[in-house]
Amino acid sequence: MSAGIDLQNVSCDFGNFRAVDNATVAIKPGEFFSFLGPSGCGKTTILRMISGFIEPTAGTIKIGDKDMKGQRPNQRPTALIFQNLALFPLMSIWENISFGLEVRGVDKATRRAKAQALLEMVDLPGAADKMVSQLSGGQKQRVAIARALAVEPAVMLLDEPLSALDLKLRQHMRAELRAIQKRTGVTFIYITHDQGEALAMSDRVGVMSQGRIQQVANPRDIYNNPVNGFVASFVGENNIFTGTVTNPAGGMAGFDTAFGMFRARLGEQAKSGNIKLYVRPEHTILSETAAAENAVPVTVSEVSFEGAFIAVHGKTASGQTIVAEVRNDGSATVPEIGAARFAHFNAAHASILPDTTAVA
Numbered sequence: 184m185s186a187g188i189d190l191q192n193v194s195c196d197f198g199n200f201r202a203v204d205n206a207t208v209a210i211k212p213g214e215f216f217s218f219l220g221p222s223g224c225g226k227t228t229i230l231r232m233i234s235g236f237i238e239p240t241a242g243t244i245k246i247g248d249k250d251m252k253g254q255r256p257n258q259r260p261t262a263l264i265f266q267n268l269a270l271f272p273l274m275s276i277w278e279n280i281s282f283g284l285e286v287r288g289v290d291k292a293t294r295r296a297k298a299q300a301l302l303e304m305v306d307l308p309g310a311a312d313k314m315v316s317q318l319s320g321g322q323k324q325r326v327a328i329a330r331a332l333a334v335e336p337a338v339m340l341l342d343e344p345l346s347a348l349d350l351k352l353r354q355h356m357r358a359e360l361r362a363i364q365k366r367t368g369v370t371f372i373y374i375t376h377d378q379g380e381a382l383a384m385s386d387r388v389g390v391m392s393q394g395r396i397q398q399v400a401n402p403r404d405i406y407n408n409p410v411n412g413f414v415a416s417f418v419g420e421n422n423i424f425t426g427t428v429t430n431p432a433g434g435m436a437g438f439d440t441a442f443g444m445f446r447a448r449l450g451e452q453a454k455s456g457n458i459k460l461y462v463r464p465e466h467t468i469l470s471e472t473a474a475a476e477n478a479v480p481v482t483v484s485e486v487s488f489e490g491a492f493i494a495v496h497g498k499t500a501s502g503q504t505i506v507a508e509v510r511n512d513g514s515a516t517v518p519e520i521g522a523a524r525f526a527h528f529n530a531a532h533a534s535i536l537p538d539t540t541a542v543a
């Protein structure tokens with residue numbers, strides 16, 4: 184069982200402060216959808232409005248086509264999971280999982296069977312009679328998920344549930360959560376400020392800044408085709424150039440910069456105002472001779488070994504740093520500091536976008 188969630192022009196004011204501004208998004212039944220954005224951008228407020236702990240100041244929230252206006256949290260088909268799990272330490276794991284069923288008067292044998300089925304679902308089949316203190320952080324998180332699933336919510340709302348775990352476990356739990364979501368088919372709405380987490384797990388991501396949803400798209404499009412400088416910068420690194428658009432045609436344009444005329448894709452929202460050219464370091468190439476287009480002379484100023492790749496920093500004559508990432512697979516030679524090179528990029532990998540880089 185799962186349900187879609189429809190937000191139509193939803194806003195939330197706290198006094199004079201608008202925490203969520205005119206959010207419209209349709210989340211599909213069975214979708215893994217993440218709201219991604221920096222601290223304070225309004226993610227938690229959206230989640231609290233969906234779960235019913237706050238009423239929107241304006242707009243409509245529907246879950247499974249039913250308007251949620253006036254519905255209290257316990258009347259909504261949602262379950263909420265936080266970073267702080269609040270498992271009951273004096274109960275066994277299966278009792279923790281089936282607590283919500285006990286409250287609803289379900290008999291013990293049914294509760295036990297259901298808890299066991301859920302433990303298998305979250306890959307902890309032997310944990311039923313253990314106590315909470317005997318489990319690791321990641322295992323506790325899975326028990327919390329099983330407990331939330333026990334009452335058969337149509338929608339799971341997850342508020343940064345992995346942020347208390349260490350890096351390795353967090354990465355492992357990403358795959359686990361995704362697998363659990365696919366197995367259950369329940370709609371997951373996940374909020375996080377960690378772009379790696381959102382991109383790795385989600386069917387679609389809504390990137391937020393200053394109360395506004397900036398872009399809703401699948402992870403590849405968010406990364407490869409960001410609509411503005413905020414999204415481009417929040418989900419990855421960029422070399423950024425200032426300039427002006429010339430001769431736009433067929434989705435491409437010239438971009439007149441201090442380094443000469445570049446060519447790049449013209450973003451749909453880059454019509455006027457403050458616009459810049461964004462290109463990712465992994466799409467920036469260093470070579471000894473100038474490429475036919477989009478080439479900037481630089482002097483190598485820093486070489487930073489990052490493990491899977493090597494970040495080579497070049498400085499232009501005017502002092503701008505341009506970063507090129509070289510994969511650490513032995514296929515490219517890494518230049519020495521002080522070497523003269525040309526940084527260049529393919530026009531198809533560079534985007535002219537509105538510069539809404541203000542990270543809230």
Ligand SMILES: Nc1ncnc2c1ncn2[C@@H]1O[C@H](COP(=O)(O)OP(=O)(O)OP(=O)(O)O)[C@@H](O)[C@H]1O
Nearest residue numbers: 197200202220221222223224225226227228229376
């Ligand atoms: N009850 C409240 N009263 C007044 N302001 C609030 C209230 N709740 C949230 N805010 C403000 O609304 C804005 C959005 O808060 P929200 O908790 O939704 O952000 P967030 O994106 O979830 O951030 P974080 O990742 O830090 O939790 C913040 O500026 C916050 O200070």
